Amino acid sequence: MSTTVWTVQGMTCQHCVTAVTEEVSLIPGVTAVAVELESGQVTVTAEADPSTEAVAAAIDEAGYTLVTS
Template sequence: MQSTFTVTGMTCQHCVASVTEEVSELPGVTAVAVDLDSGRVDVTSDAPLDPGAVAAAVAEAGYELAS
């Protein structure tokens, strides 16, 4: 399954790495692709993801999902 989210506040490759690392640790996630310019985060997973869990992982990295 693929889910797409938009993350606000990312400004550099370190931001991308932080978000990728935190979201990758969610159960069932098999791939994470982050586009810095658009803030788009594509997450591939074995099962549907809980948006709250994704938001918490993004927050742990120091950013937030766009509403």
């Protein structure tokens, strides 16, 4: 198992947390997602590190932006 932490821009409420959690959970191999609204941090636990592209696509599908730099 591996755990990675990503930063997401644009989340403002519990609905945002739910949307991000649902979309990131759909990435193959992801076993857990924890979203901290205040900091924008999303902690992803998976069988192997998901690619930045997969996480960015899931975050985009939820309507938010992955901070990559």
